[in-house]
Amino acid sequence: MNIETAEVQEILDSRGMPTVEVTLGTRVHTITASVPSGKSTGSKEALEKRDADGRGVSDVCRLLREEIFPVLLSREFTDQRALDTFLIELDGTKNKARLGANGMLAVSIAFAKLSAKEAGVPLWQHIAESETFTPSYPRLYMNVMNGGAHADFRLPFQEYIVVVGGKPREAYDRAKEVFKTLGDVIRAAVGEVPMGDEGGYSPQFSMLERPFEILNELIHGEDEMFLAIDAAATEFSEQGNYKMLGTTYTRAELVDTYLALIEKFSLRSIEDPFAEDDTEGFSNLLSCSPKDLIVVGDDLTVTNSEVLKEMISMHAGNALIVKPNQIGTLTEVYDTVRLAHTAGWKTIVSHRSGETEDSFIADLAVGVGAYGLKAGAPSQRVRAVKYERLLAIEQERTS
Ligand code: 2PG
Ligand code: MG
Numbered sequence: 249m250n251i252e253t254a255e256v257q258e259i260l261d262s263r264g265m266p267t268v269e270v271t272l273g274t275r276v277h278t279i280t281a282s283v284p285s286g287k288s289t290g291s292k293e294a295l296e297k298r299d300a301d302g303r304g305v306s307d308v309c310r311l312l313r314e315e316i317f318p319v320l321l322s323r324e325f326t327d328q329r330a331l332d333t334f335l336i337e338l339d340g341t342k343n344k345a346r347l348g349a350n351g352m353l354a355v356s357i358a359f360a361k362l363s364a365k366e367a368g369v370p371l372w373q374h375i376a377e378s379e380t381f382t383p384s385y386p387r388l389y390m391n392v393m394n395g396g397a398h399a400d401f402r403l404p405f406q407e408y409i410v411v412v413g414g415k416p417r418e419a420y421d422r423a424k425e426v427f428k429t430l431g432d433v434i435r436a437a438v439g440e441v442p443m444g445d446e447g448g449y450s451p452q453f454s455m456l457e458r459p460f461e462i463l464n465e466l467i468h469g470e471d472e473m474f475l476a477i478d479a480a481a482t483e484f485s486e487q488g489n490y491k492m493l494g495t496t497y498t499r500a501e502l503v504d505t506y507l508a509l510i511e512k513f514s515l516r517s518i519e520d521p522f523a524e525d526d527t528e529g530f531s532n533l534l535s536c537s538p539k540d541l542i543v544v545g546d547d548l549t550v551t552n553s554e555v556l557k558e559m560i561s562m563h564a565g566n567a568l569i570v571k572p573n574q575i576g577t578l579t580e581v582y583d584t585v586r587l588a589h590t591a592g593w594k595t596i597v598s599h600r601s602g603e604t605e606d607s608f609i610a611d612l613a614v615g616v617g618a619y620g621l622k623a624g625a626p627s628q629r630v631r632a633v634k635y636e637r638l639l640a641i642e643q644e645r646t647s
Pocket of ligand 1 (some may be wrong): 285286287288289407446478480546569598599600601602
């Protein structure tokens, strides 16, 4: 593939923070790719490079223009792995600290999109075929109530999620219906409430169980629907204990709290139930819980195959969140997904709390055959475009 044009520009994400958008072109096609940004980040994530003010990305843009683009325009890369290997070697650090995982990922995704265009196949199909994954539709993990660091801790857990299986169109309609009814229920109970970073409702309740009671009522008796949370527990851990709603929990007490919630409500999937360094909490929960509980690592695993390998050997979970910007290149994402699937772990492809209108993760989720796609609430365009891309993929696959 002959890349003839390469440009970068600064755009704003859904929180108004600058991020990078890369445009690549061949003689025939031009595509763009942009990257999101997290707030509750794992300490082992690849580095998101910012200027000295902690906000800007002008340094990242400069490095792209001076070091990466000239090579893209002059050298031909045979495939994604060749490009990503070049990026990793040019960066030369363990965590992408020199060039920045944000700039590198924008190029990596742009290259994948352009390759698909040149091959004349949909992006999800290009991913599946070039990496030999079996494509499938992910379950929708729609985050409908926001708490934790995404909503000033108005609720103790970061995300209260409705999971819906089935074909995308039907699943999306059902999830949107739950989200709409939830709004009516919350307004009737406590009036208008703020929205969190991912577009979900952020009421303030003093009882841990209240959000579960409300959501359970809404999905009660429905097929292929259950509840999930992202506790994002690193955010409320304090010296080996956990603090929620003014109460301190030991690790063992928090395990019991989760088990009680699972017992009482249709809660089947728990992400980051313990802090990222509390592997014992994760493995304790997994060993005590019913077989069908999905224990998901995010800060724990950071889409990094080396970290994941260790967590697999420690039985610290049975699923992981896949966020491309936690690692910085697509080849590394694919390697992590392959390792997970080989070990029998489920994968849930995910957005970040600061998002752009790039819908790449929908193609990624279908292409690798992920169990789930976590993309927030459709009240924000940056979230809705991911679900809408999934609907477009459904059309592509049936026509
Ligand atoms: C998470 C994410 C996305 P952030 O913790 O899973 O929902 O949040 O992007 O802030 O890390
Ligand atoms: Mg998370």
